[in-house]
Amino acid sequence: MESPVTSKVSYGAEPGLRFALLLDGCGGCTQLDIARARRWKPEDGIIWLHFERDHVAAADWINRESGLDSFVTEALLEEETRPRVEPVADGLLIILRGVCATAPDEEPDKQTDIDLVPLHMWIDVNKVISLRDSGHYITALRDIRRALEKGKGPHRTGDLLALIGDKLVRDLEPVLDAMDEEVDELDEMIFHGEASEVRQRLKLLRRRSVQLRRYLAPQRDALNRIEHDDAPWLLERDKLRMREVIDKLMRFIEYLDAIRDRTGILHDDLSTVISERIARNSNRLAALAALLLPPSVVAGLFGMNVGGIPGVNDTWAFVIIVMFVTITSVATLWLLRRIGWL
Template sequence: MLEKAKTAVSYGDEPGLRFVLVLDGHGGCRTMNMSEACSWKPGDGIVWLHFERDHPATAEWINTNGGFDPLVAEALLAEDSRPRVEPVGDGLLIILRGVCAAPPEEAEKNSDEIDLVPLHIWVDEHRLVTLRDSGHYITALRDIRRALDNGKGPRQAGELLALVSDKLVRDLEPVLDDMDEEVDELDELIFKGEASEVRLRLKLLRRRAVQLRRYLAPQRDALNRIEHDDAPWLKERDKLRFREVIDKLMRFIEYLDAIRDRTGILHDDLSTVIGERIARNSNRLAALAALLLPPSVVAGLFGMNVGGIPGVNDTWAFLVIVVLVVVISAGTLWILKRIDWL
């Protein structure tokens, strides 16, 4: 019977609805369609509904069939995405941020398109409702769904919420590792003097670090508030998991601060390298001008259209002038090297 229920509905077949899963309390689940979800009752088991937040069908279900307080429904559908937690009755209104990657069929074409995107959550003792914008793909939810399909998922609402939070934070680690590797690469390029392509990449990396921290800090506060909430469906084991997730997130924030500090140091190093390059080029131009000054003076003097210029009627005069210019230029070059100008 369970296998038949699993194959009855495919993910994303109904407008605005990604999936509906009913936990069986033993780590597994069965799927439902929208009409079945509308007739769901708490006694049927803990249900997890996942929607596309910006789809009209989702707004209709949230406002008419979800049974939410109007303020909760408005918050679930709002575009406000700053991480926060608001207790409402026996439930929690939660907004978190998770890593968004390209869908599997586009992963190779958009392997660099990784960012933090909002996940709106309502959770109480009997159900978990999650909403993310269409076009976003959160791998954390996919992994939990697969675990449930394999009978190794969460068994109750608090455990499911803790697992969602854990997976969201877990997926941050590869992003930070990639950023750290890019910092090392930029450091190597600056060390080798290849600063031409570093400036833009360093600017984008530093901006990304600031943007990530902007969301991770309030997300840490939100998870901390969940841990200390006195909801009866949050078990001690769930709170322990939240504590571990918060510790991991704090380490990631410190890691992100270190990346931001390193980019600041690299920016200073880059400015120093560029300044030294400009000074070196200026010295070369000044040295070239100094070398060309004696020939220019001699050419100017002998090029004046006035009487009395020596050597006008002598055939050897030009050779003498050429030798004189070469000697003066060689002397100028020797002086510039003696004073370390070249």
Template sequence: MGNHDELICAFLLSGDKPGRELSWQEVQDWTPDQGNIWVHFDCTHPGTGDWLRAESSIAPYVLEGLLADETRPRCDSYDEGALIILRGVNLNPDARPEDMVSIRVWADSSRVITTRLRRLMAVDDIRNQMPTGKGPATPGQFLAKLAGRLIDRMGPVIDTLSDQTSELEEALIGSEEESNLEDMRHKLNELRRVAIALRRYISPQKEALRRLNHLDEDWMEEEVQGPMLEVVDRITRINEELEEIRERASVIQDELANRLAQRMGGTMYLLTLVATIIMPLSFVTGLLGINVGGIPGSENPWAFAIVCAMMAAVGIGMFMLFKKMKWLTIPK
């Protein structure tokens, strides 16, 4: 492909026949009578914007969506075609799945142009299918296959989140140690962060795919409607699962807060009991410790022992009184 690094790959869409990969010059020379084409660009390369503006004949306001740094899932229909922006989970090495990767698509009756900032495994799946004869033959089939692969990659991530939520629920039921509760609180915060980040894009993606399924375009042929309807149904279930995970996490958060509040209440109650017993004894020792004349027993060698015995008796008496009144039961 020469030195045109902006071009990641390009194929003629041929369906059940192996798709032929095109060179940069073949992309330049392509005409609609040669068949449907898919061209995939690196959006970070400056050459991508230059080529799209000069050669693609796509309206400038559409190019803004194809080249934007920050995007949200959407599907916009125009007279010449449709702009579709979708997101997929980030399965690149050392990446967080919730840091979802965008794929921007321009589709019309004879071509599909895609741009990306980072590598997306769902796009690689389609690229790997092209030489085997299992790739799409039309722009509509390409969009249906792309949407399906994006959802396929999301499924295991959502299942993992659900399993982690269940593990936290089980651990909370069987845990009594405060250190375990603190550890669960940190895990819960991470789980909620991931769920919120995923839902930020999956919720609007559901609406984008729904609009895509109802596009009034000739190239969205009838045979594509079935797979697209299934994709919409699957992402709806994923969105519902994320909502369920969020609600379950809120319940766990409330229970953790109650457990920690009870522990704190028990500690404060214990300190209150100790302070209540010590308070009268501290008063006596403070009163007898003032350095003035006339302190009773100052000349008696047994005075200190007698005072200690009296204070011990008072402490024991208060302890027995609290026990009789069942004040010594610390809340758990």
């Protein structure tokens, strides 16, 4: 095994390679550059290579230098993928989804709101190859790398796989909590009559919950397949830990279903509020038309340009008409209030 070196390789310094770690089997690691990674042999220990999937240099290394089957290399570099697990020889081809975070060097005003991003992996007894798209940043891998640098990381590939699954699922909890808080906020807005901006936010939230579930359901099946795989490097303790991860993921899926159901209820409540508002405005317009009806009729009758209109020569005729219209309007207003229109 190569001995640790005092100089550290800068994170992401190699084209297409985010990091290369040589695990010491005791929770620590040695950082490698691409040249030392090429000289790696299985007897040196466990190597973990993390690439940018859409980088030309990474694709070239996967195709020419990884030594993997063509079926595996094509799957690792595939564009559109869903969570799945495929056993190949003594290794596992694993495709999962992880929560995307903002990269440390990314400016706050350029942060992206990406829910789940693909993580492609190949794992066997002494090699781990993982790939994620450039511009994405998965906190689960960052936390494991930092733990290894502090000497508190996984010792084996099975341990590493269980830890990756655990942290991928762990990072889902803040996302679901934020969605639940937004549902509560929208509920309050509808309750207090602030329904103007609720419809669009509710539509986006419901679409987001459907999209999340579309990936989490197959991810549960993929993790379940890992638990039941008979790879020799997967110990019973790794499978037990994976079982706990699956149970937590199932609870999150149920939680997501509850959020989706709540958004459906809120959508119905919003439709009811809007219908009531339309009906109330229609009643007000009808009441206003009813109040204006007597004056309109009187004005229409006395405004006709024909002979025989009463009160033409009477100085009190205008006052009498105004009093009549006023009394009629007041009586109409009282009647509308009596029947509940106002």
